[in-house]
Amino acid sequence: MEQKEKKSLLQKVPHWGWVLISFAAALLLWYALSVNPKTSRSFPFVPAIFEALQTMIQNGALGEDLASSMISVGAGFALGFVTSVPVAFLMAWYLPVRGILEPWIQFIRNIPPLAYVPLVVIAVGVGRTPQIIVIWIATFLTMAVTIYQGVRGVDNTLIKAARVLGANDTVLFLKVIFPATTPFILTAVRLGVSVALTTLIAAESTGAFAGLGMRIRALSNNYETAAMLLYIIIIGIIGLVLEKVIKFLEKRLTGWQETRSA
Amino acid sequence: MAGNAERVKLKIDGVKKIYNGRTGKVIALNGVNLDIHENEFVCVVGPSGCGKSTLLNIIAGLDTPTEGAAYIDGKRITTTGVERGVVFQQYALFPWMTVLKNVMFGPRLQGKSPEEAKEIAMKYIKVVQLEEFVNHYPKELSGGMKQRVAIARAYAVNPEVLLMDEPFGALDAQTRTQLQQELLNTWEKERKTCFFITHDVDEAIILAQRVVIMSARPGRVKDIVEIDIPYPRTQETKMSERFIELKNKIWSEVYQEYLEVRK
Numbered sequence: 001m002e003q004k005e006k007k008s009l010l011q012k013v014p015h016w017g018w019v020l021i022s023f024a025a026a027l028l029l030w031y032a033l034s035v036n037p038k039t040s041r042s043f044p045f046v047p048a049i050f051e052a053l054q055t056m057i058q059n060g061a062l063g064e065d066l067a068s069s070m071i072s073v074g075a076g077f078a079l080g081f082v083t084s085v086p087v088a089f090l091m092a093w094y095l096p097v098r099g100i101l102e103p104w105i106q107f108i109r110n111i112p113p114l115a116y117v118p119l120v121v122i123a124v125g126v127g128r129t130p131q132i133i134v135i136w137i138a139t140f141l142t143m144a145v146t147i148y149q150g151v152r153g154v155d156n157t158l159i160k161a162a163r164v165l166g167a168n169d170t171v172l173f174l175k176v177i178f179p180a181t182t183p184f185i186l187t188a189v190r191l192g193v194s195v196a197l198t199t200l201i202a203a204e205s206t207g208a209f210a211g212l213g214m215r216i217r218a219l220s221n222n223y224e225t226a227a228m229l230l231y232i233i234i235i236g237i238i239g240l241v242l243e244k245v246i247k248f249l250e251k252r253l254t255g256w257q258e259t260r261s262a
Numbered sequence: 263m264a265g266n267a268e269r270v271k272l273k274i275d276g277v278k279k280i281y282n283g284r285t286g287k288v289i290a291l292n293g294v295n296l297d298i299h300e301n302e303f304v305c306v307v308g309p310s311g312c313g314k315s316t317l318l319n320i321i322a323g324l325d326t327p328t329e330g331a332a333y334i335d336g337k338r339i340t341t342t343g344v345e346r347g348v349v350f351q352q353y354a355l356f357p358w359m360t361v362l363k364n365v366m367f368g369p370r371l372q373g374k375s376p377e378e379a380k381e382i383a384m385k386y387i388k389v390v391q392l393e394e395f396v397n398h399y400p401k402e403l404s405g406g407m408k409q410r411v412a413i414a415r416a417y418a419v420n421p422e423v424l425l426m427d428e429p430f431g432a433l434d435a436q437t438r439t440q441l442q443q444e445l446l447n448t449w450e451k452e453r454k455t456c457f458f459i460t461h462d463v464d465e466a467i468i469l470a471q472r473v474v475i476m477s478a479r480p481g482r483v484k485d486i487v488e489i490d491i492p493y494p495r496t497q498e499t500k501m502s503e504r505f506i507e508l509k510n511k512i513w514s515e516v517y518q519e520y521l522e523v524r525k
Contacts, residue, residue: 161356165415167371171371258401
């Protein structure tokens with residue numbers, strides 16, 4: 001009886017209540033880290049972060065870094081997307097394409113981009129180009145695999161059903177296979193965005209002139225930890241915002257899905 | 263002879279199907295011969311894996327026989343055709359389309375305008391009593407409702423032959439009985455040639471004019487039983503002496519094949 005009452009009390013807390021509690025706990029932990037002499041250097045508290053924010057805005061670095069990184073991520077991801085979709089479909093449909101490409105996709109996919117960034121820089125020179133290429137490679141590999149699995153997983157009875165209703169290959173692709181694959185394409189986009197952000201830091205490790213990742217490394221050389229932490233938080237926020245945008249898209253485009261009812 | 267004895271609508275002539283499985287060649291069908299007449303309702307029963315679905319897929323044009331051929335109106339079947347409508351056990355509704363869009367899909371492919379297609383779709387959605395659910399997505403429907411949509415979708419292209427692959431197999435007993443009755447009523451009105459696969463002997467007898475019993479793998483036609491119970495049939499028919507007689511006869515034949523599978 002008593003336990004039941006306890007449970008209902010916990011259930012009374014609304015979702016935003018938990019979010020609030022979560023934030024408070026995080027701030028507390030952060031504060032604890034900032035006063036502990038062992039960790040205070042790495043984790044300066046909120047006021048220092050705001051100070052850093054002001055400085056970075058005033059000297060123009062933040063705007064420049066954000067723009068640079070977003071252009072690299074945007075271009076690399078866009079290239080990754082438009083190339084992975086056709087490759088994934090071709091791999092799913094044609095055995096030779098699959099046989100030739102799949103082993104290499106799996107092989108390169110498991111190599112951290114950080115490892116081959118220098119090679120790309122040596123090949124194409126410093127600046128933005130190597131960043132875009134590296135993000136392109138990383139997002140392409142992740143998205144191609146995800147979409148390919150989605151296309152292969154399209155329920156065969158749906159294809160049969162469309163065929164017996166008179167669908168030819170074009171109709172089958174546009175009206176059945178493509179919509180059936182949309183959830184996987186969106187999952188691929190989500191994974192691709194996350195990979196793009198992760199790879200960004202690696203891509204900016206060599207020969208970059210601006211960018212969030214480049215700046216973090218530059219700041220680390222001077223132990224400017226407040227600004228570093230600020231940049232790390234900004235990367236996290238960008239990830240969250242993009243995630244929300246994709247979730248919204250998923251809701252709009254794939255709300256018909258049977259799963260995720262619980 | 264039950265049905266329209268004059269004209270053979272579907273002819274299955276020496277159909278053999280061999281699959282290349284992982285453990286070697288699997289003979290799914292081994293020389294199946296069967297004539298299905300125009301306006302006839304034929305049910306096929308047999309143990310799982312006897313090739314019932316393979317046979318249906320060959321008639322639908324979704325699979326090709328290794329030897330022999332299936333014919334519709336004397337023409338060899340090589341691909342799918344809208345004169346052969348199919349209802350699958352797994353409903354196979356397009357989950358991203360509403361009920362209306364699902365049923366409109368076929369008519370639209372036949373070149374009907376959106377208005378015409380909608381009109382046709384609405385007509386069949388009414389037949390299956392789902393007018394209230396036209397704008398619902400499949401995920402919002404129960405199994406029985408989904409299968410009603412699938413049936414409406416098959417009807418909407420006005421096929422000459424209905425091929426049904428255990429359409430009520432996944433439904434609860436009550437819904438199944440209800441859909442059987444609806445199908446019977448529709449068939450008695452329209453007399454579309456029906457090729458209906460089931461593993462439920464009761465279902466086969468209540469629906470069919472002839473029940474085809476298939477042997478265990480490799481599938482052949484083991485026996486064909488005429489169901490000489492007059493239509494209209496209702497659920498009370500299942501209580502009649504003749505029904506029980508036929509049920510015992512068919513069931514014992516099917517059961518022998520089940521034992522064959524277990525060996």
